[in-house]
Amino acid sequence: MTEDAKPGMDGTLDAALSRWKERYDGEIGTDRDVVNRSGIRIKPIYTPKDWSSENYDKALGMPGEAPFTRGIYATMHRGRTWTQRQLIGLGTPSDYNGRVRILLDKGATAISLLPCNSGFRGIDCDESPVPLLGTCGTVINTVEHMETALDGVPIDKISTAMNDPTPFTLFAFLLGVAKRRGVPLDKITGTANQSDYISHFVANHMFYRLSQPGARRVFVDHVKYCRDRVPNWNPVSVVGQHMQQAGATPAETMGFTLSTAIQYAEDCINAGMDPDHVLRRFTFFFDISISMFEEVAKFRAGRRIWARIARDRFGCKDPRAWRFKFHGQTSGVDLTRQQPLNNIARVAVQAMAGVMGGLQSLHTDSYDEAIACPSEEPAKIAVATQNILREEAHLCDVIDPLGGSFYVESLTDEMEAKILEVMEIIENAGGMYAAVDTGLVQRMIGRSALAFQNRVEAGEEGIVGVNVFTSANETVEEPEPYRPDRAAMEEHVRRFRAFKSDRDQQQVSRALSDLARAANGAENVYEKVVDAAMADVTHGEIVTCLRAELGFGHPVMVA
Numbered sequence: 340m341t342e343d344a345k346p347g348m349d350g351t352l353d354a355a356l357s358r359w360k361e362r363y364d365g366e367i368g369t370d371r372d373v374v375n376r377s378g379i380r381i382k383p384i385y386t387p388k389d390w391s392s393e394n395y396d397k398a399l400g401m402p403g404e405a406p407f408t409r410g411i412y413a414t415m416h417r418g419r420t421w422t423q424r425q426l427i428g429l430g431t432p433s434d435y436n437g438r439v440r441i442l443l444d445k446g447a448t449a450i451s452l453l454p455c456n457s458g459f460r461g462i463d464c465d466e467s468p469v470p471l472l473g474t475c476g477t478v479i480n481t482v483e484h485m486e487t488a489l490d491g492v493p494i495d496k497i498s499t500a501m502n503d504p505t506p507f508t509l510f511a512f513l514l515g516v517a518k519r520r521g522v523p524l525d526k527i528t529g530t531a532n533q534s535d536y537i538s539h540f541v542a543n544h545m546f547y548r549l550s551q552p553g554a555r556r557v558f559v560d561h562v563k564y565c566r567d568r569v570p571n572w573n574p575v576s577v578v579g580q581h582m583q584q585a586g587a588t589p590a591e592t593m594g595f596t597l598s599t600a601i602q603y604a605e606d607c608i609n610a611g612m613d614p615d616h617v618l619r620r621f622t623f624f625f626d627i628s629i630s631m632f633e634e635v636a637k638f639r640a641g642r643r644i645w646a647r648i649a650r651d652r653f654g655c656k657d658p659r660a661w662r663f664k665f666h667g668q669t670s671g672v673d674l675t676r677q678q679p680l681n682n683i684a685r686v687a688v689q690a691m692a693g694v695m696g697g698l699q700s701l702h703t704d705s706y707d708e709a710i711a712c713p714s715e716e717p718a719k720i721a722v723a724t725q726n727i728l729r730e731e732a733h734l735c736d737v738i739d740p741l742g743g744s745f746y747v748e749s750l751t752d753e754m755e756a757k758i759l760e761v762m763e764i765i766e767n768a769g770g771m772y773a774a775v776d777t778g779l780v781q782r783m784i785g786r787s788a789l790a791f792q793n794r795v796e797a798g799e800e801g802i803v804g805v806n807v808f809t810s811a812n813e814t815v816e817e818p819e820p821y822r823p824d825r826a827a828m829e830e831h832v833r834r835f836r837a838f839k840s841d842r843d844q845q846q847v848s849r850a851l852s853d854l855a856r857a858a859n860g861a862e863n864v865y866e867k868v869v870d871a872a873m874a875d876v877t878h879g880e881i882v883t884c885l886r887a888e889l890g891f892g893h894p895v896m897v898a
Contacts, residue, residue: 352386352387352388356386356388359384363383363384367383370383375589375630375632375633376588376589376628376630376633376791377588377589377590377591377633377637377754377757378588378590378757379590379633379750379753379754379757381750385744385745385746385749386745387745389745389746389748389749390745390748390749390752392743398643398748398752399742399748401413402414402415402738402739403415405646405650405658405661406642406643406646406647407642407643407645407646407661407662407663408639408640408642408643408739408742408751409639409697409738409739409742410642410697410738410739411642411662411663411664411697411699414738415697415738415739416694416734416735416738417735417736417737417738420729420735421693421694421698421699421700421701421725422448422449422498422699422700422701423446423447423448423449423700423701423722423725424447424448424449424450424451424498424500424666424700424701424702425442425447425450425451425702425703425718425721425722426451426453426500426502426668426702427439427442427450427451427452427453427477427718428452428453428454428455428475428476428477428502428712429473429474429476429477429712429713429821429823430473430477430478430821430823430824430827430828431473431477431478431487431823431827431828431831432477432478432479432484432485432487432488432831433487433488433827434473434477434823434824434827435452435477435488436487436488436489436490436491436492438715438718439488439489439492440491440492441715441719442718442719442722443492443497445719445722445723445726446722446723446725446726447722448497448498449497449498449499449500449529449700450492450497450498450499450500451499451500451501451502451532451702452477452479452488452499452500452501452502452509453475453476453477453502454476454477454478454479454502454503454509455467455472455473455474455475455476455477455478455479456471456474456475456476457471457472457478458476458478458479458480458503458508458509458878459476459504461878461879461882461883461886462879462882463480463835463877463878463879463880464478464480464831464832464835465832465835465836465839466879469825469828469829469832470825472823472828472831472832473823473828474711474712474820474821474822474823475711475712476502476712478828478831479509479512479878480835480877480878480879481512481835481838481872481875481877481878482512482515482516482519482872482873482875483838484512484835485509485512485513485515485516486515486516486519489513489516494513494516494517494520494522494526494527495517495520495522495523495526495527496526498528498529498530499513499527499528499529500529500530500531500532500666501513501529501530501531501532501533502532502533503531503532503533504533504534504536504539504548505534505536505548505549505553505554505557505558505561506549506557506561506864506865506868506881506882506885507531507534507557507561507865507868508868508872508878508881508882509878510531510572511868511869511871511872511873511881512872512878513527514527514569514869514872514873515869515872515873518873524568524569525569525570525571526571527569527571527572528571528572529572529573530572530573530576530622530666531561531565531572531573531574531575531576532576532578532624532666533576533578534558534561534574534575534576535575535576535577535578535581535599535603535624536548536549536551536554536555536558537599537602537771537772537775538577538578538579538580538581538582538599539554539581540554540775540892540894540895541581541582541585541595541775541780541781541784542581542582542584542585542587542781542784543581544894548891548892548893548894549885549886549889549890549891549892550889550890550891550892551772551775551776551892552889552890553858553885553888553889553890553892554889554892555606555772556858556864556889557864557865557868557885557889558603558606559606559607559610560863560864560865560866561574561865562574562575562607562612562617562620563610563612563863563865564863564865564866564869565620566612566616566617566620572620573620573621573622573664574620575600575603575617575620575621575622576622576623576624576666577596577599577600577603577621577622577623577624578596578623578624579592579593579595579596579623579624579625579626580624580625580626580668582595582596582780582784583625583626583628583670583672584626584670584671584672585784585788586784586785586787586788586789586791587783587784587787587788588787588791589628589630589633589634589637589754590637590754590757590758590761591761591783591784591787592625592626592637593625593637593640593641593644593754593758593761594757594758594759594760594761594762594764594765595761595765595771595780596623596625596641597641597644597645597648597758597762598761598762598765598766598770598771598774599771600621600623600645600648601648601652601770601771602770602771602772603621604617604618604621604653605770608653614649614653614654614655614660615655615656615657615660616660618649618653618655618660618661619657619659619660619662621664622664622665622666623641623663623664623665623666624665624666624667624668625637625638625665625666625667625668626667626668626670626672627667627668627669627670627689627690627692627693627696628670628672628673628689628692629670629673629685629688629689629692630692631688631689631691631692632692632741632746632747632750633750633754634689634692634693634696635692635695635696635741635747636747636750636751636753636754637696637754637758638665638693638696638697638698639696639697639739639747639751639754640751640752640754640755640758641663641665641758642663642697643751643755644755644758644759644762645661645663646661646662646663649661664699665698665699666698666699666700666701666702667693667696667698667700667701667702668701668702668704669685669686669689669690669693669701669702669703669704670689670704671704671708671709673685673689674686674704674706674708674709675709675802675803675804675805676709676710677804677805677809677810678803678804678810679706679707679709679710680706681706681803681804682704682706682707682708682709683706683720683724686703686704686706686721686724687724687727687728689703690703690724690725690728691728691732691734694728694734694735695734695739695740695741697739701725703721703722703724703725704721705717705718705720705721706720706721707820710820711820711821712820712821713821714819714820714821761783764779764783765779765780775895776895777895778895778896778897781895781896781897782897785897838875839877842875843874843875846874846875847874847875847876847880849874850867850870850871850874850876851871851876851880851881851884853867853870853871854867854868854870854871854876854881854884854885854888855884855887855888858884858885858888858889859888864885868881868885871884
């Protein structure tokens with residue numbers, strides 16, 4: 340529609356806007372300044388003057404076609420809905436298995452395994468106080484443990500996601516289970532969900548780290564190994580979630596994430612990998628905040644930018660390498676300890692933003708996640724929320740249902756500009772690896788986090804139950820935080836110690852020696868990680884070996 344078109348009953352668009360503005364100013368009184376989390380000023384109304392469909396083909400195209408603004412598949416959720424991939428991690432491997440079976444029965448279509456914090460610290464369960472074990476993830480230290488956790492789960496038919504950082508021992512244990520079951524490795528599908536080591540240096544400080552160069556080496560070898568041995572596994576998951584949860588704005592998050600993806604692509608190409616092949620296996624993982632339209636615009640702009648990067652910067656000719664595939668997780672940062680049942684509504688809105696933003700898989704948080712590891716009933720409600728959006732709300736009827744909205748299209752363009760500004764800063768700093776090494780990214784996130792908190796404390800950002808609609812005199816029963824059975828965990832640790840004593844010690848020593856040699860030579864380090872896992876070497880032993888050979892990683896602290 341052009342400016343001269345007649346949208347109203349008796350005049351041009353300019354005349355209609357002028358009439359509306361006069362009435363608006365007369366009725367609004369003192370207008371408020373509306374700025375979204377990314378710093379984009381939001382107008383009270385959007386019209387054809389803000390976005391014209393004349394640029395439709397270049398800016399949007401059709402779903403399944405570059406630039407993929409409207410989605411990476413022609414059918415999107417109308418043909419196949421998103422994968423319901425709930426992040427699960429609690430207790431012993433048996434506890435995890437019980438929860439997985441329940442959620443699969445309730446509609447989950449893929450699984451995701453979150454390890455215990457002891458695993459994230461790089462140690463085994465016999466090195467941690469028992470009361471801490473299994474409170475925030477599942478205690479998985481060996482192939483045996485993984486076999487118990489996945490008992491009855493058809494790993495050749497169902498996609499899995501392993502939330503394990505470098506050196507990816509959970510994935511190695513999964514391959515050990517496949518070997519024991521006789522499952523061909525080309526039947527294993529899913530994602531190495533925390534393979535983005537750069538995001539760990541920026542914003543995930545509970546993780547152990549290899550040195551930054553060491554993590555880079557293992558990452559590239561992991562990608563190579565999967566390319567050659569596990570072709571349907573996605574070894575790269577570029578994680579924007581960590582940075583947004585640390586305080587980056589949605590636009591900054593997308594900018595940092597795409598800059599990280601560029602870094603990983605260049606590292607893989609420099610290691611001799613074909614960009615057309617390796618970029619097809621790149622996936623992305625994002626936080627979905629409650630700023631609904633901003634999140635939708637973030638995802639639509641990100642798809643558009645990545646398509647250009649893959650095609651124009653890296654010369655990919657296969658359109659599959661241009662696709663921006665992403666998993667979304669509703670934002671735990673937006674959930675509140677106060678009035679926790681309100682979190683069900685927050686999660687529903689966040690999930691809607693992800694679905695209408697065109698995600699490929701979704702985790703919905705449980706309403707008690709602001710307090711502890713999700714308990715069983717809230718976890719069921721989280722899965723049911725996705726079922727309701729899919730079955731009752733008709734969100735899957737139309738592809739990109741917000742496409743063509745003057746507001747959403749204009750906002751997508753503005754988000755794209757903001758994202759490109761962030762990427763230019765990183766590019767000028769020498770790329771994401773260098774920008775993180777000098778603390779530039781951490782400083783930018785810190786500034787944004789502080790600015791948002793200041794807005795909350797000033798009442799400019801309203802949070803129900805926290806700074807508006809509080810219930811000072813109301814007693815609200817908080818859900819009980821999950822705690823695994825103490826006796827069962829003690830028995831788990833006892834059996835683990837017996838396992839370590841009874842295994843073939845010469846085999847273990849040989850595998851660790853091979854791993855150390857690979858770390859100091861040209862062999863593929865990740866191949867030796869897998870060999871070690873299958874030789875009964877534990878998670879903690881593998882991490883300790885690689886830390887000794889490749890160095891310990893410390894986060895860059897910035898003021």
